[in-house]
Amino acid sequence: MHRPALTLLTAGLMLAYGLASAADAPTTIPAAAVQTAEQLRDKALHDDTAYKTVEALTTEVGERLAGSANDARAREWAIAKFKALGFDKVYTEPVTYPLWVRRSEHGAIVAPFPQSLTLTALGYSPGTPKGGLTAEVVQFPSLDALKAANPATVKGKIVYIGYRMHRTKDGRDYGIGSSIRIDGPVVAMGKGAAGFLLRSAGTDANSRTPHTGVTGFTDPAKSIPAAALSNPDADQLERVLAYGKPVTVKLDLDCGIEGQYTGYNVIGDLVGRKHPDQVVVIGGHLDSWDLGTGAIDDGAGLAIALGAAKLIHDLPQRPDRTVRVIAFANEEMGLWGGRAYADKHAAEVGKFQLGSESDLGADPVWQMSASVKPEARGAIEQIAKVLAPIGVAYDPKLPGGGGSDLSQMHHKGMAALSLDQDATYYFDWHHTANDTLDKIDPKKLAQNVAVYAVFTYMAAQANGDFGSAPGAFAGDGAEE
Numbered sequence: 001m002h003r004p005a006l007t008l009l010t011a012g013l014m015l016a017y018g019l020a021s022a023a024d025a026p027t028t029i030p031a032a033a034v035q036t037a038e039q040l041r042d043k044a045l046h047d048d049t050a051y052k053t054v055e056a057l058t059t060e061v062g063e064r065l066a067g068s069a070n071d072a073r074a075r076e077w078a079i080a081k082f083k084a085l086g087f088d089k090v091y092t093e094p095v096t097y098p099l100w101v102r103r104s105e106h107g108a109i110v111a112p113f114p115q116s117l118t119l120t121a122l123g124y125s126p127g128t129p130k131g132g133l134t135a136e137v138v139q140f141p142s143l144d145a146l147k148a149a150n151p152a153t154v155k156g157k158i159v160y161i162g163y164r165m166h167r168t169k170d171g172r173d174y175g176i177g178s179s180i181r182i183d184g185p186v187v188a189m190g191k192g193a194a195g196f197l198l199r200s201a202g203t204d205a206n207s208r209t210p211h212t213g214v215t216g217f218t219d220p221a222k223s224i225p226a227a228a229l230s231n232p233d234a235d236q237l238e239r240v241l242a243y244g245k246p247v248t249v250k251l252d253l254d255c256g257i258e259g260q261y262t263g264y265n266v267i268g269d270l271v272g273r274k275h276p277d278q279v280v281v282i283g284g285h286l287d288s289w290d291l292g293t294g295a296i297d298d299g300a301g302l303a304i305a306l307g308a309a310k311l312i313h314d315l316p317q318r319p320d321r322t323v324r325v326i327a328f329a330n331e332e333m334g335l336w337g338g339r340a341y342a343d344k345h346a347a348e349v350g351k352f353q354l355g356s357e358s359d360l361g362a363d364p365v366w367q368m369s370a371s372v373k374p375e376a377r378g379a380i381e382q383i384a385k386v387l388a389p390i391g392v393a394y395d396p397k398l399p400g401g402g403g404s405d406l407s408q409m410h411h412k413g414m415a416a417l418s419l420d421q422d423a424t425y426y427f428d429w430h431h432t433a434n435d436t437l438d439k440i441d442p443k444k445l446a447q448n449v450a451v452y453a454v455f456t457y458m459a460a461q462a463n464g465d466f467g468s469a470p471g472a473f474a475g476d477g478a479e480e
């Protein structure tokens with residue numbers, strides 16, 4: 001969704017920004033900075049700023065659906081927190097997006113075996129008519145099967161896709177699960193379907209906790225009711241379908257888009273001592289889905305970035321370059337905060353040294369990859385060397401994408417890292433009522449803080465840059 005058109009990298013721009021020209025000296029990180037980074041790493045492992053931050057956010061604010069009253073409270077909370085942590089500058093930038101609201105949601109099998117279903121509406125789903133939507137279910141094994149279907153078999157029916165995700169360290173099945181959730185309702189609507197259901201894009205098997213998430217709908221006039229069944233409810237629906245008789249389901253959803261809303265990205269800067277206009281950027285997103293309290297998605301990510309920045313703040317002097325933390329608005333319903341930031345700051349992308357956002361939970365970072373100019377590979381290896389003792393492997397062959405919202409700055413040409421967290425259990429809880437603080441292990445969270453503190457500080461102290469320039473990495477490492 002929302003993939004920007006690729007921009008072309010021209011030789012002129014490369015030269016203008018000193019990118020990959022033959023005369024470029026290798027970027028290196030001075031020995032003193034490496035030593036300080038090692039100290040930051042070791043200190044981070046025993047620092048509880050991040051855990052205390054996500055504990056406070058999830059306790060004092062709770063769920064933070066973009067545009068809700070709690071989202072506005074979260075913004076005030078974040079501004080106060082950034083100030084309390086001692087950032088030199090704290091400011092906001094507006095982000096405007098369609099306001100989607102959820103009021104109530106019910107589902108049931110009407111025939112042949114009447115019973116209730118546990119489900120949740122998907123983002124941008126419209127409500128059903130008064131009295132609900134009752135229609136026959138037509139099942140497809142995959143999104144491709146739905147795409148290939150004759151519209152006559154779909155028209156007026158509720159489409160159901162039952163793809164089952166499995167746990168993996170890299171969470172790769174979410175690519176398939178989320179594409180069914182995002183594109184499935186749009187494809188079904190195009191073939192005349194009355195509604196859309198999917199097996200939740202999640203890896204839990206025995207919990208009646210449906211996983212919400214965004215659809216590809218953006219225009220309320222062009223959408224159909226869409227919801228996710230919990231995994232046990234999807235099993236039940238499939239057993240009923242297996243009898244081979246017509247199965248009728250009723251959806252009763254009260255939700256929909258209600259005009260536009262303007263929220264804000266909250267931004268804090270530790271102003272660089274030598275190069276205040278050059279920036280290393282980290283962050284997480286402040287909004288969450290409304291079913292849980294947004295602990296792992298993405299209270300943890302913001303807390304990791306703030307914990308890392310606080311350690312750098314506490315050093316005897318500011319780093320050479322500015323360290324920026326962004327709490328992005330409305331990531332969940334289409335990277336609105338990340339896209340607004342990238343649109344506003346595209347022209348200054350050459351001033352962005354390196355960036356990465358944390359948005360895959362709170363378990364340890366196990367792999368690092370980078371998209372940087374060739375002359376900066378040595379500096380990335382220096383960072384990797386400091387991170388190796390805490391379990392982070394470096395794969396020079398993989399690109400880095402910058403994480404969810406910051407992927408948008410990466411598309412504009414910002415050099416970026418990917419810091420992959422262990423996602424084995426993340427999709428058990430992601431976007432469900434079970435996204436709560438008890439899923440976060442303070443020790444594992446602290447390892448993440450160590451990783452972010454190390455790379456942020458080392459990038460801020462590097463002699464030379466990592467290759468940020470307009471269009472430099474367009475289309476590379478997309479992570480939406």
Ligand SMILES: [Zn+2]
Nearest residue numbers: 297298331359
């Ligand atoms: Zn997230």
